Amino acid sequence: MSLSVRQVPHALSRRRFLQRATLGMAAAAMLPPYSAAARDDEEAYWRLVRDQFPIRRGFTLMNAGNLCPSPYSVSEAVVAHTRDIDTDASMQNREKFKGLAAEARAALARYVGARPSEIAIVRNTTEGNNQVITGLDLGPGDEVVIWDQNHPSCAVAWDVSAKRRGFTVHRVSTPEAPTDPPDLIVPFVERLTERTRVLAFSHVSNITGVALPAKALCARARTLGILTLVDGAQTFGAHALDLDAMGCDFFTGSAHKWFMGPKEGGILYVRQASAKQLWPAVVGVGWDDAFDDAQKLETLGQRDDAMIVGLLRTVEFLDIIGRDVAEARTRALAVALKQGIRDTISGATFKTPPQAALSGGMVVFALPGVDHEKAFESLYQQHSIGGALIGGDHLRLCPHVYNTMEEVERVIEVLAGIV
Numbered sequence: 021m022s023l024s025v026r027q028v029p030h031a032l033s034r035r036r037f038l039q040r041a042t043l044g045m046a047a048a049a050m051l052p053p054y055s056a057a058a059r060d061d062e063e064a065y066w067r068l069v070r071d072q073f074p075i076r077r078g079f080t081l082m083n084a085g086n087l088c089p090s091p092y093s094v095s096e097a098v099v100a101h102t103r104d105i106d107t108d109a110s111m112q113n114r115e116k117f118k119g120l121a122a123e124a125r126a127a128l129a130r131y132v133g134a135r136p137s138e139i140a141i142v143r144n145t146t147e148g149n150n151q152v153i154t155g156l157d158l159g160p161g162d163e164v165v166i167w168d169q170n171h172p173s174c175a176v177a178w179d180v181s182a183k184r185r186g187f188t189v190h191r192v193s194t195p196e197a198p199t200d201p202p203d204l205i206v207p208f209v210e211r212l213t214e215r216t217r218v219l220a221f222s223h224v225s226n227i228t229g230v231a232l233p234a235k236a237l238c239a240r241a242r243t244l245g246i247l248t249l250v251d252g253a254q255t256f257g258a259h260a261l262d263l264d265a266m267g268c269d270f271f272t273g274s275a276h277k278w279f280m281g282p283k284e285g286g287i288l289y290v291r292q293a294s295a296k297q298l299w300p301a302v303v304g305v306g307w308d309d310a311f312d313d314a315q316k317l318e319t320l321g322q323r324d325d326a327m328i329v330g331l332l333r334t335v336e337f338l339d340i341i342g343r344d345v346a347e348a349r350t351r352a353l354a355v356a357l358k359q360g361i362r363d364t365i366s367g368a369t370f371k372t373p374p375q376a377a378l379s380g381g382m383v384v385f386a387l388p389g390v391d392h393e394k395a396f397e398s399l400y401q402q403h404s405i406g407g408a409l410i411g412g413d414h415l416r417l418c419p420h421v422y423n424t425m426e427e428v429e430r431v432i433e434v435l436a437g438i439v
């Protein structure tokens with residue numbers, strides 16, 4: 021039976037929370053699911069969610085595109101399992117981690133709409149992208165099409181690989197102010213040729229916040245026999261994903277961003293039917309020539325077992341809130357932020373489109389007549405607001421489930437004061 025929002029005093033919850041974490045139980049159980057009770061008092065529910073995080077009081081963190089805190093249930097589980105290993109590093113004591121890793125893989129698979137055999141647990145998006153880039157058989161005559169807004173780990177990494185192996189990389193630009201999905205589909209489709217072997221793009225751009233219509237792009241690529249790599253660093257944990265339905269061949273994400281999981285953890289999704297085309301970049305103990313799924317990308321030597329348990333606890337935490345509810349909340353916060361800046365600061369400009377279908381939870385904008393490097397510092401030093409500076413002339417704010425609407429209002433006021 022779930023508790024209502026007001027029935028959970030924070031101090032008591034936290035004590036129980038820690039006890040549960042130490043015992044390796046679903047520590048976030050004290051957070052009630054988002055339900056009718058929560059809908060009655062929306063902001064009280066989200067304040068309770070915030071209380072699950074050790075974020076310093078008075079600090080407004082809106083930096084999910086870069087790094088997120090983990091809830092207590094996750095960080096305490098990582099600490100407790102690390103301590104357990106340090107207390108008894110015998111093989112016998114660590115035997116349990118095989119089962120926990122299998123549970124983590126199954127939970128991650130369910131969370132992103134995939135099969136457990138399609139999920140490799142890797143270090144981060146960078147590693148996942150590079151596993152795909154270096155693992156595919158490509159050579160002279162082959163072409164790879166990427167977005168000119170890709171992150172270096174899916175742009176420079178392609179260039180380096182192309183230099184060595186002789187294939188060609190083409191960059192596609194999309195309109196600065198897209199108005200509907202075809203604006204973001206046509207430029208890619210026009211660049212695909214019979215020589216194109218891979219289409220690789222960020223699901224949501226980390227520099228503009230533009231969201232590409234991944235499903236449509238993957239469908240188009242598939243009809244032409246082209247493999248797709250979707251860099252999900254800005255959507256894994258933020259959007260309710262269904263990778264099977266998205267139709268990509270490969271998808272990557274970092275646990276330490278929107279997913280709010282342990283640091284230096286990530287996923288590499290490999291569609292079962294495409295696994296045969298991918299060679300592992302790392303081969304270690306446990307390698308089996310018969311591997312024909314994502315497992316072959318995980319013979320990575322000794323793992324951080326506690327981190328992997330942390331991934332499992334993170335899915336449990338997100339499950340309590342609900343994937344759809346969490347996405348709706350981050351979108352609502354971003355919409356309120358965009359709207360507030362637009363209404364309050366005349367001359368503010370946005371790289372992120374206002375339309376929900378063309379954006380996610382990220383807001384990238386510029387303020388008129390403002391030195392953005394100074395503004396970025398002043399937000400943190402004078403106003404305790406953590407965001408990001410993009411290209412020296414834009415700010416990026418990424419509110420998440422641990423933010424409240426009051427914080428959004430405060431940020432808008434502070435920004436208006438800076439102008």
Ligand SMILES: Cc1ncc(COP(=O)(O)O)c(C=O)c1O
Nearest residue numbers: 144145146171222226251253274
């Ligand atoms: C779109 C995108 N891809 C990849 C990365 C790299 O993530 P990580 O450093 O966790 O590997 C980032 C980081 O911001 C990103 O925004």
